[in-house]
Amino acid sequence: MGVHTIRAGVLAGGLLFPVWSMADWALNMPQGVTDTSQEIFSLHMTILWICVVIGIVVFGVMFWSILAHRKSEGHEPAHFHENTTVEILWTIIPFIILVVMAIPATATLIDMYDTEESDLDIRVTGYQWKWRYDYINDDFGYFSNMATPLDEIYNRDDKGENYLLEVDNPLVIPAGKKVRLLLTANDVIHSWWVPEFGVKKDAIPGFINETWTRVDEPGIYRGQCTELCGRNHGFMPVVVKVVPQEEYDAWVVEQVAAAETERQLTQKDWTLDELMARGEQVYNTACAACHQPDGSGAPPAFPALKGSAIVTEDIPAHLDRVVNGVSGTAMQAFGPQLSEVDLAAVITYERNAWGNNTGEMVTPMQVFEYKSQQ
Amino acid sequence: MSAVIDTHAQDHHHGPAKGITRWLYTTNHKDIGTMYLVFSFAMFLLGGTMAMVIRAELFQPGLQIVEPEFFNQMTTMHGLIMVFGAVMPAFVGLANWMLPMMIGAPDMALPRMNNWSFWLLPCAFLILVSTLFMSGGAPNFGWTFYAPLSTTYGPPSTTFFIFAVHIMGVSSIMGAINVIATILNLRAPGMTLMKMPLFVWTWLITAFLLIAVMPVLAGVVTMMLMDINFGTSFFNAAGGGDPVLFQHVFWFFGHPEVYIMILPAFGAVSHIIPAFARKPLFGYASMVYAVGAIALLSFVVWAHHMFTVGVPLAGELFFMYATMLIAVPTGVKVFNWVATMFRGAMTFEAPMLFAVAFVILFTIGGFSGLMLAIAPADFQYHDTYFVVAHFHYVLVPGAIFGIFASAYFWLPKWTGNMYDETLAKTHFWLSFVGMNLAFFPMHFLGLAGMPRRIPDYALQFADFNMVSSIGAFMFGATQLLFLFIVVKCARGGEKAPAKPWDGAEGLEWTLPSPAPYHTFTTPPEVK
Numbered sequence: 001m002g003v004h005t006i007r008a009g010v011l012a013g014g015l016l017f018p019v020w021s022m023a024d025w026a027l028n029m030p031q032g033v034t035d036t037s038q039e040i041f042s043l044h045m046t047i048l049w050i051c052v053v054i055g056i057v058v059f060g061v062m063f064w065s066i067l068a069h070r071k072s073e074g075h076e077p078a079h080f081h082e083n084t085t086v087e088i089l090w091t092i093i094p095f096i097i098l099v100v101m102a103i104p105a106t107a108t109l110i111d112m113y114d115t116e117e118s119d120l121d122i123r124v125t126g127y128q129w130k131w132r133y134d135y136i137n138d139d140f141g142y143f144s145n146m147a148t149p150l151d152e153i154y155n156r157d158d159k160g161e162n163y164l165l166e167v168d169n170p171l172v173i174p175a176g177k178k179v180r181l182l183l184t185a186n187d188v189i190h191s192w193w194v195p196e197f198g199v200k201k202d203a204i205p206g207f208i209n210e211t212w213t214r215v216d217e218p219g220i221y222r223g224q225c226t227e228l229c230g231r232n233h234g235f236m237p238v239v240v241k242v243v244p245q246e247e248y249d250a251w252v253v254e255q256v257a258a259a260e261t262e263r264q265l266t267q268k269d270w271t272l273d274e275l276m277a278r279g280e281q282v283y284n285t286a287c288a289a290c291h292q293p294d295g296s297g298a299p300p301a302f303p304a305l306k307g308s309a310i311v312t313e314d315i316p317a318h319l320d321r322v323v324n325g326v327s328g329t330a331m332q333a334f335g336p337q338l339s340e341v342d343l344a345a346v347i348t349y350e351r352n353a354w355g356n357n358t359g360e361m362v363t364p365m366q367v368f369e370y371k372s373q374q
Numbered sequence: 375m376s377a378v379i380d381t382h383a384q385d386h387h388h389g390p391a392k393g394i395t396r397w398l399y400t401t402n403h404k405d406i407g408t409m410y411l412v413f414s415f416a417m418f419l420l421g422g423t424m425a426m427v428i429r430a431e432l433f434q435p436g437l438q439i440v441e442p443e444f445f446n447q448m449t450t451m452h453g454l455i456m457v458f459g460a461v462m463p464a465f466v467g468l469a470n471w472m473l474p475m476m477i478g479a480p481d482m483a484l485p486r487m488n489n490w491s492f493w494l495l496p497c498a499f500l501i502l503v504s505t506l507f508m509s510g511g512a513p514n515f516g517w518t519f520y521a522p523l524s525t526t527y528g529p530p531s532t533t534f535f536i537f538a539v540h541i542m543g544v545s546s547i548m549g550a551i552n553v554i555a556t557i558l559n560l561r562a563p564g565m566t567l568m569k570m571p572l573f574v575w576t577w578l579i580t581a582f583l584l585i586a587v588m589p590v591l592a593g594v595v596t597m598m599l600m601d602i603n604f605g606t607s608f609f610n611a612a613g614g615g616d617p618v619l620f621q622h623v624f625w626f627f628g629h630p631e632v633y634i635m636i637l638p639a640f641g642a643v644s645h646i647i648p649a650f651a652r653k654p655l656f657g658y659a660s661m662v663y664a665v666g667a668i669a670l671l672s673f674v675v676w677a678h679h680m681f682t683v684g685v686p687l688a689g690e691l692f693f694m695y696a697t698m699l700i701a702v703p704t705g706v707k708v709f710n711w712v713a714t715m716f717r718g719a720m721t722f723e724a725p726m727l728f729a730v731a732f733v734i735l736f737t738i739g740g741f742s743g744l745m746l747a748i749a750p751a752d753f754q755y756h757d758t759y760f761v762v763a764h765f766h767y768v769l770v771p772g773a774i775f776g777i778f779a780s781a782y783f784w785l786p787k788w789t790g791n792m793y794d795e796t797l798a799k800t801h802f803w804l805s806f807v808g809m810n811l812a813f814f815p816m817h818f819l820g821l822a823g824m825p826r827r828i829p830d831y832a833l834q835f836a837d838f839n840m841v842s843s844i845g846a847f848m849f850g851a852t853q854l855l856f857l858f859i860v861v862k863c864a865r866g867g868e869k870a871p872a873k874p875w876d877g878a879e880g881l882e883w884t885l886p887s888p889a890p891y892h893t894f895t896t897p898p899e900v901k
Contacts, residue, residue, distance in 0.1 A: 025837055026822040029754055037754075044751045051741035059734060062712045066730070071652070071719040077877075078717040081654040090709045091702060098698045101748065106691060108750040113687045128527075153830060155436040163435065164832050188523040189617060191682060191757060195823040200753045202683050204618060205522065206611025209684040226757040226825040228516045230523060231442045234828030298443070300509050301529065330527055 030195055033217045037198030039108045047101060054094075112198075115210040118180030120173070126183070126190030126203035126225070127337070128330065129232035129289060133171045136182075138252050140259045143337070144169045145285045146235050150293065153235075165222040168285065170239035174248035175218045183209040187332065191227035194238055202227055215242045230330070232289050266340045266364040272348065275361060279349025282342045287350075290330065295354040301330060306354040315362065319370050322347055335371060340364040389891050398493075401485035402891065403470045406492050408788075410467030411781075413495060415857070417459030418774075420503070422850050424452040429812075429846040432839050437830055445829035446514035447506065453517025457635065458542050459499055461773045465638040466491075466549050468780050469577050471788065473553065475882040475889060476571045478562025478898045483555035491548035498541035505531035516827060518628070521609030521620040525601040532602060536595045543588045550584035553577055562881070564900035568659065571880050575662050576641030579669045583630045583637075586673070591627040594620065618683055625676035633672045636736075636768060637665055639776025640707060643729045645880065646783050647711050650726035651718025652877035657710040664703035664710075671700050681752045690749050697747040701740070708737050723875075724798035728779035731771055731806055739767030742817065757827075760820025766813045770849075778805070778856070783878075785863055786870030790888030793863040801859060804852040811845025 031041045069075045123134040123141070134141030147166045151157035160166070173179045183192055183203040193200040194213075201211040215221070223238040243251065284293060287305075291297045295306035310317045322343060325333035334343065344364040351358045390396045390405065400406060427448050431439045440448070470488070474481055482488050505512040510529035513519065524532060557578045561570070570578075597620075600606040607613025609620045640661075648655045655661065677685055677693040685693070711733050720726070742764040746752050755761060778801075785793050815838035820826075824835045831839065873883040881900070885893050 025818075026834060027818045029821040030823070040750050040754055043748055044745065044754070047745050047748055047751065051744060055737070055741065058708060058712055058737065062715060062730075062733070065712070065715045065718070066720065069651075069716065069718050069720055071721045075717075075719045077651065077653040077719040079653065080717075081656050081658070081714075083657075086713070087657055087660050087706070091706055094702050094705045098701060102695060102698060105694065105748045105750055109690060109694070110687065112750060112753070113690075153437055155438065159435060159833060162832070164830060188527050189520055193825070195754060198754060200682050200756060204611075204683070206615075206617065207684065223823070224825050224828075228446070228520070228523065228827045230514075230527060231446065233446075234442065234825075234830050298441075301443070301511075 032196045032198050033215055033219075033221070034197050034199075034213055036108075036112055036213065037196060039111070040198045043105055043108060046104070050097060050101065054097075112211075115180050115212045117178065118212060119177040121180045121182060122171070122173070123182045123184070124171075124192055124203060126185035126187075126192070126229070126236075128187050128230050128332065129225070129236040130285075131171075131190075131192070131236065131238060132186075132337075133169075135252070135255075138256060140252075140255045142169050142255075143285075144171065144239070146237055148235075150288075162222065164235065165224070165237045165239065167237055167239045170220070170241040172241045172243060172248065172251055173213075173215065174245045175242050176214065176216050177245070178212055178214045180210060180212045183211065187330075188229045189227050190225050190229045190236070192223075192238055193226045194221050194223035194240055196221045196223075197240075200226060215240075218242045218244055235289070262339055262341065266368055268364075270341075270344070270361075270363055272352070272359075272361050275345045275348040275363075276352060278341070279345035279347075280353070282338065282346040283349050283353075286334065286338065286342075287346065295350070295356075305350050306356065311350050312356050312358055315360065318347055318351070319362070319367070323367070323371060324374075340367045340371070343367045399489070401481070401489050403474050403482045403485070403488065404788075404889065404891065406482075406488050407467045407470030407472075409492055410463050410470055410495075413492075414460050414462075414464035414467060417455050417463070417499065419853065419857075421452050421455035421460055422853060424448045424455070425846060426850050428452060429843040431829055432831070433843040434840065435831055435833055435836050440829070442829045443511060443514060446516075446827070447512040449827055450513045450516050450519075451502075451506070454502065454513070455499070456769075457517060457631070458539075459495075459502075461635045461769065461777070462546065463495060464777045465577075465580070465635075465773075466546075468573075468638065468642065468777070468784075469549075469553055472784065472882060473556055473574060473577060474560070475787075475885060475893055476574050476880055477557065477560060477565060478881050478894045478900065479556060479560035480892065480895050482552050483559055484552045487548050488552055491545045491552065494541050494545040494548075498538045498545065501534050501541070502538040505534050508534070518624060519598075520624075521598060521601070521617050522611070525598050525609055528602065533599065536599045536602075539595045540592055543592045546584050547588050550581035550588075553581040554585075557581075562894070562897040562900050568662070569900060571641075572644040572655070572658070572661055573638065573641035576637040576644075576665055579665050580634050580637045583634050583669055583672070587627040587630045587634075590623060591631075594623040594627065597623075618680075621680050621683060622676070625679045626673075628679065629676045630669070630672040632765075632768075633668060635773045636776075637669070639732065639773050639780075640665060642776050642780040642783070643711065643732050645878070646725045646729040646779050647714050647733075649783070649875045649878040650723065650729070651715050651720050653714060653718035654879075655710070656713035656716075657706075660706055661710055664706045667703040668700060671696060671703070675700065678747060678749075678752070681749050682756050694747060694749040698744065701744050701747075704740055708733060708740070721876075723782070723795060724793070724802055725779045725783035725875075727799065727802045727806075728775045728782065731802070732775045732779060735767055735771030735775070735809075739764055739772060742767060755820060757825055758820035759816040759824045759826055762826050763813050763816035763820060766816070770809050770813065775805075778802075781860070783875070784882075785860070786874040787882060787885070787887050787889055789864045790870055791863050791867035792870050792874065793859055793867065797855065797859045797862075801852060801855045804855070805849055808845050808847075808849030808852055812842050812849055813845070815839075815842045815845075 029044055031038055121136045123136055125132040131144045144167045147168045148164050152159045183201050185203040185205045190203040192203055197213045199211055199213050201209050219242055221240045225236040290302040291305050297304035305311045323335035325331045341364045344362050344367045347362045351360050431445055508531040513535045515524040597608040601608050607615035609615045609617050644655055675697045678697040746755050782798055819835055819838050824831055870887040872886050
């Protein structure tokens with residue numbers, strides 16, 4: 001073996017090693033942490049073993065024929081081509097196996113559909129490309145965006161442990177309580193999935209789907225959107241944080257108070273710098289996926305904001321675009337999604353970033369007035 | 375006057391016209407069959423190239439080669455081209471070549487329509503492929519084009535996509551009418567329905583499926599067209615429409631479509647296995663009834679593609695039971711093939727290798743199908759790579775290996791030359807290994823939680839994706855070898871006898887090789 005071959009091998013090994021060592025060769029479905037996921041797992045294993053046994057019998061006969069009944073072995077062909085008894089048998093036996101399989105499957109399905117008597121209801125809304133969680137009983141809600149930085153996605157930075165499976169604000173639920181999820185969507189169809197819970201349900205615009213889960217073990221559980229929903233379908237993870245009841249109660253109090261503080265911020269006198277700083281954050285979570293962090297967009301679907309006439313000149317048009325969206329396009333109405341402060345901040349940011357330097361500022365009160373006129 | 379009649383009489387006896395007009399104007403089933411096969415192989419390479427782009431991007435985590443919007447265009451176009459451009463036309467090509475020769479007919483029943491249904495296809499695909507170069511890019515909503523992603527949120531090229539689907543549909547429906555007219559009217563005297571070769575039977579049933587569901591596809595894309603361009607709200611919830619309606623209509627087409635792509639392969643394999651086992655097909659009648667049962671059941675299982683959509687419990691149970699039931703006739707077919715091989719005298723030339731691999735690997739795809747039928751478990755499998763593994767196992771070693779097996783089986787009849795057996799076996803083994811390497815790990819990826827149609831993935835999915843990509847590159851590159859083998863065989867080689875395979879049966883083998891331009895101008899007698 002030449003020295004070059006060895007070097008190439010070492011190099012290839014070295015390049016591959018980081019990837020191979022940090023990943024695991026998981027072969028099977030996770031058992032999960034809920035009764036539902038465990039029932040599903042046992043159904044999955046049962047049907048798998050049934051398939052394996054049938055496979056061994058059928059392929060066994062086949063491979064034995066392939067090895068023994070070859071012309072090269074001097075085997076003479078038989079001439080039979082019918083046998084009613086055998087044919088009836090291999091119709092009836094699979095049928096019986098299926099009936100046996102259908103019974104536990106039916107029981108599990110009935111259980112999965114039982115959304116009655118929940119302890120807590122949460123509305124889950126799919127947006128392109130984030131989730132919103134509304135705690136209906138406590139009157140607050142928030143968005144959950146992917147937190148993985150673009151630098152990691154574009155390989156400019158090392159990928160973190162939970163690459164693509166981390167969010168800014170996870171869904172928080174109490175342990176041991178039956179949580180009913182009401183799923184819908186704002187734009188296209190999404191699907192909310194946490195493998196460890198055995199819960200997957202489509203979020204469809206105009207529909208409210210129901211599902212439920214009860215998780216006893218506190219911890220952080222991760223999943224993803226599983227229905228193709230456009231450009232960033234692969235970048236809208238689901239993260240659920242299960243906490244003990246007391247911790248959950250304290251968190252709810254905190255959230256309700258924070259929502260109130262946020263409302264009061266609208267009254268505050270904002271400076272251009274404050275709005276720019278806040279606007280940059282809002283822009284990166286809400287706008288950058290389509291319009292790009294540098295405002296260059298991806299025309300024609302996602303127009304550039306840098307140097308755009310609407311963004312640099314016409315303030316009312318700019319407000320209208322951001323608050324009401326553009327019907328029939330991917331531009332959503334952010335009015336109901338963002339607070340007045342965030343709307344004002346992001347508009348101000350867009351009017352002053354990337355060389356747009358208009359020096360103009362839109363205040364939260366202006367946005368508030370604009371929204372109340374409509 | 376008599377001179378005119380003389381020339382006319384001569385017309386019937388000379389061979390094909392010369393030059394391009396032979397192909398443009400031909401009404402000969404063999405020429406049209408060849409064009410279908412060449413076209414479908416070209417589409418197979420194009421769709422395959424897109425698959426290579428997908429696998430290259432998924433080779434490692436992170437975005438390296440393409441942006442997500444282009445990735446979505448690739449998955450969409452790969453699916454559409456493979457389904458409508460590669461698999462379906464390949465079977466129509468086989469039908470054109472073989473059906474008249476198998477039933478002792480001089481040609482297809484409607485030869486001019488035959489020409490028209492072929493030439494529509496290149497037009498349709500020209501339109502479809504041109505969307506890649508349009509502003510906003512090609513369709514990017516998956517080959518299942520779920521509304522409202524494909525309507526309100528679709529790219530401007532969606533209207534062209536709809537037009538292309540309409541043209542493909544017209545072509546398919548005309549092809550299906552032709553097949554039915556040919557089989558029902560042009561059979562040789564004595565060939566009763568229950569004496570028809572299985573490839574003829576499976577194609578007859580496939581043609582009825584096509585006529586039943588292609589108009590449904592046309593309907594659903596027309597509703598999309600109205601939503602996009604004429605302000606209706608069939609699928610737009612904001613206007614009182616129903617996005618789930620789209621899925622019901624689409625899958626009412628989509629599930630029978632799956633069988634449209636596999637039934638003709640069932641038929642072909644039912645010729646090839648007996649030929650190389652030198653033993654008659656076991657259970658001919660039950661094979662026919664099984665295909666009929668599969669076709670009928672295919673109309674009442676569509677919502678198993680929609681288990682997570684929120685179908686009511688009763689509906690969910692019905693579709694679960696109906697889907698599980700399909701395993702029974704499918705099982706019967708597999709058992710019959712194995713029983714045909716049992717106590718035969720087998721040899722393993724390329725057609726037989728592909729046919730045996732078909733039985734094994736299609737059965738594996740059937741097993742994962744049975745697992746997917748269990749509705750509660752489907753909540754975990756749905757829209758993950760487990761599904762991708764499942765349908766590639768039924769379509770690649772199912773439909774495509776079925777087509778390769780047929781091609782090698784009938785190439786001597788078509789060209790008059792034997793193909794290069796060593797190269798063909800190499801093609802088989804590389805395809806077999808590549809295909810399994812590409813698609814088997816996808817089962818594990820799906821079970822571990824990787825959703826389908828994503829351009830980038832979490833780190834725990836890295837190793838199997840890399841393995842899968844290597845397998846895919848291997849499978850893809852191997853198909854160039856097939857092109858080489860076919861061209862080599864068409865240009866020359868060992869002369870093929872009328873019946874190159876010991877155990878082959880059927881009227882096509884009573885004809886000389888290569889089959890003359892016009893065959894069975896007087897019908898043979900079938901006893």
